[in-house]
Amino acid sequence: MTEFFQNSVFFGIVLTFVAYGIGLLFKKKLKWAVFNPILIAIAIVIGVLLLCRVEYKTYEQSAKFVSSLITPATICLAVPLYERLQVLKENYKAIIIGITSGVLTSLLNVWAFALIFYFNHETYVTMLPKSITTAIGMGLSQELGGYAAITAAVIIITGIFGNMIAEFVCKLFKITEPVARGVAIGTSAHAMGTVKAIEMGETEGAVSSLSIVVAGILTVIGAGAFAQFL
Amino acid sequence: MKYLKQFFIIIAISFAGEILNYLIPLPIPASIYGIVILFTLLCTGIVKVKDVKEVSQFLITIMPVMFVPPAAGLLDAWGIVQSGLVQYLILTLISTIVVMAVSGIITQLFIRHDKKKRGIQHD
Incomplete structure (x- = not known):
């Protein structure tokens, strides 16, 4: 049986899609933010792997055909971005100031928690890139002397959580402007959050996509400075 | 094609x-x-x-x-994350909310400020 899973090309792909499909069903039947399709899909995949005693590595060998599309899909975000160029131009000042404030807030937050929890320097720099897209975050963490694998895990948790709470936070803080929603989601929860922003509307999605890029680059600069603080 | x-x-x-x-x-x-x-x-x-x-x-x-596949990789990260899990979770959850709220509120403030200014000019 193990051998079958190891040789199967489609096992991981099918499991991924079935799990996500079940996640969508849950969301449709129970309209509660906790029933987030991505979260449910992750739980199902992990459950199936543990139950069938399949190693993550084995699953990943097949599922990587799905996840390797993340790069081309992210690049495609340039299309809605271009189609909403007018909105971006009209609000560029607010967008840049908003993203910058978000990046600074994120870095300050990590610094404050690092003091509260008595983090050592390595753990502190591991956490600094937590809000940005995985590929930048891991590279940055490594460069600053952190643990890239932990950074990746924290970034993914940030993304899932950001995706789950985006609608709730916007409602709670009365963030109703589509541009402001896009900045909020893209700056705090990178591409996984952006998926939710796209669901909310075209402007939200476009601005959120832009925020991934700008927040990522600003964090590279800002984290280098913040790394000196502890 | x-x-x-x-x-x-x-x-x-x-x-x-x-x-x-x-x-x-x-x-x-x-x-x-x-x-x-x-x-x-x-x-x-x-x-x-x-x-x-x-x-x-x-x-x-x-x-x-x-x-979904990279996120399911949290399964393998369990070993290294476990020791600081509670701290990592508290930091991650709180800062995600704070960053989302701060960047959204500030952006909205500036958008509305700009709109007002533009409105005055139009009058």
């Missing part, structure tokens, strides 16, 4: 992004270079929206599914 061309353009840009990532010694991934490249090509009219429209829409639509 249409889909073949669209898919080729997107994959070629992904590859160009990988090359830049290899050549430039910064922790910036292929996807970020790729967005900038495609955006520039669209702005300059070298690539038209219709040259990538359908395939890009398809990829963006199925994007959430793509995050």
Whole structure:
């Protein structure tokens, strides 16, 4: 049986899609933010792997055909971005100031928690890139002397959580402007959050996509400075 | 043919992004270079929206599914994350809410401020 899973090309792909499909069903039947399709899909995949005693590595060998599309899909975000160029131009000042404030807030937050929890320097720099897209975050963490694998895990948790709470936070803080929603989601929860922003509307999605890029680059600069603080 | 061309353009840009990532010694991934490249090509009219429209829409639509495999990798990260799990979770959950709220509120304040100013000018 193990051998079958190891040789199967489609096992991981099918499991991924079935799990996500079940996640969508849950969301449709129970309209509660906790029933987030991505979260449910992750739980199902992990459950199936543990139950069938399949190693993550084995699953990943097949599922990587799905996840390797993340790069081309992210690049495609340039299309809605271009189609909403007018909105971006009209609000560029607010967008840049908003993203910058978000990046600074994120870095300050990590610094404050690092003091509260008595983090050592390595753990502190591991956490600094937590809000940005995985590929930048891991590279940055490594460069600053952190643990890239932990950074990746924290970034993914940030993304899932950001995706789950985006609608709730916007409602709670009365963030109703589509541009402001896009900045909020893209700056705090990178591409996984952006998926939710796209669901909310075209402007939200476009601005959120832009925020991934700008927040990522600003964090590279800002984290280098913040790394000196502890 | 249409889909073949669209898919080729997107994959070629992904590859160009990988090359830049290899050549430039910064922790910036292929996807970020790729967005900038495609955006520039669209702005300059070298690539038209219709040259990538359908395939890009398809990829963006199925994007959430793509995050499931790497996220399920949390299973393997358990061993290294376990010792500081509670602290990492508290930090992550609180700062995600705070960053989302702060950046959203500040952006909205500036948008409304600009709108007001523009409104006065129109009068």
